[in-house]
Amino acid sequence: MSAHCQLTGRKPAFGNSISHSHRRTRRRFDANIQHKRYWLPSEGRHVRLTLSAKGIKTVDSIGIEAAVARIRARGGKV
Numbered sequence: 001m002s003a004h005c006q007l008t009g010r011k012p013a014f015g016n017s018i019s020h021s022h023r024r025t026r027r028r029f030d031a032n033i034q035h036k037r038y039w040l041p042s043e044g045r046h047v048r049l050t051l052s053a054k055g056i057k058t059v060d061s062i063g064i065e066a067a068v069a070r071i072r073a074r075g076g077k078v
Helices: 053-062 064-073
Strands: 013-018 024-029 033-040 045-052
Touching (some): 033 053, 045 064
Antiparallel strands (some): 013 024, 033 045
């Protein structure tokens, strides 16, 4: 499965590379996916999440508990 963000759902986008001669070839724009480990106090364990850079910023602003609740609401496994 392609790398995608568990929190925001970001996936690779597809488009064209355009050369100097203006030939178009297909390419993919990958999201900035990182693996992050967070301590989840309510469960007393660490969770490892696959997040985009924007997803990491979202966790920093809303907190890990709310982020895990959103992931589970989307049907994701944590």
